[in-house]
Amino acid sequence: MSLSRVFAHWLMGRAATVAPTNRAAWLQAMQGEFETLEAEGPALSWAAGCFTSALLWNIHADAVYLFALAFAVIVTPYLAYPLMPLVHLPDFFQSPLLFGGVLLAGALITALPCLALGVYRPDRAVLTAFVVILTDPDLESVFSKITPSLFRVKWGWLFILALFSLLVIPNLAAAGMGAFIGRAARARRQHST
């Protein structure tokens, strides 16, 4: 096998690994045509085109995902803004219903982008959830304002665990649910074609 053919095969292999999963069938289609090309020049040119397409598809898929993730991280805290006046009520920390209700509502709001991005990129669902969790302003306020006082209370660590679970579990669950919906939708679409 000539050097040109070896390089062309290498490019096709790279294209298959670089392409996003939703373009795998199209890479197989390109591979099918590539295998029928006998002449070396056209085969190398075809492989270079496939690699370029795969790379651009990858960049496009990641660019849309990263933009959506950045948008979610920046915009989501503002969606929880209407809850803020409740936090400043005098009996906020004394009322379990109010305290728990606001925390739960906040957790559900941050879970929304995890659900949406999980549907869009099931392969990034866990990453999405952790980025949203770690950039959540509530995480900082829970640990800087609430946690120190809870450490002084007997069994306070249980409350800390519960608070942390409220921040983590809804996001992970929503991302997982989104990934499940996204995968099921893709499987249904592939089945129908």
Added chain:
Amino acid sequence: MVAHRRLSPQTVAVLEALSASSDQWRYGLEIAAATGLKSGSLYPILVRLDERGLLESRWLEPEKPGRPPRHTYRMTGAGRAALRAAMQPTPANVLAKGALG
């Protein structure tokens, strides 16, 4: 519902290549040869046309053993309608045809 976005001259060329034998399934290499497009330009167009329902595709068993199956393409009714719309003599289409040469 099919979105009526303006088709690029390259996309129109692909649809024209498919319309030349609208009932026949055509390979990617045949379309590339008919349009002069490289694989890096052709396949993103095929993907878009497929997603917009303007073409349909199917896998064919390989002609020689040991080779992967081949993907073939055929124009749909929506594709024919989109091509007819793109060929209407509007100012935008005249400019696009001029750009393609």
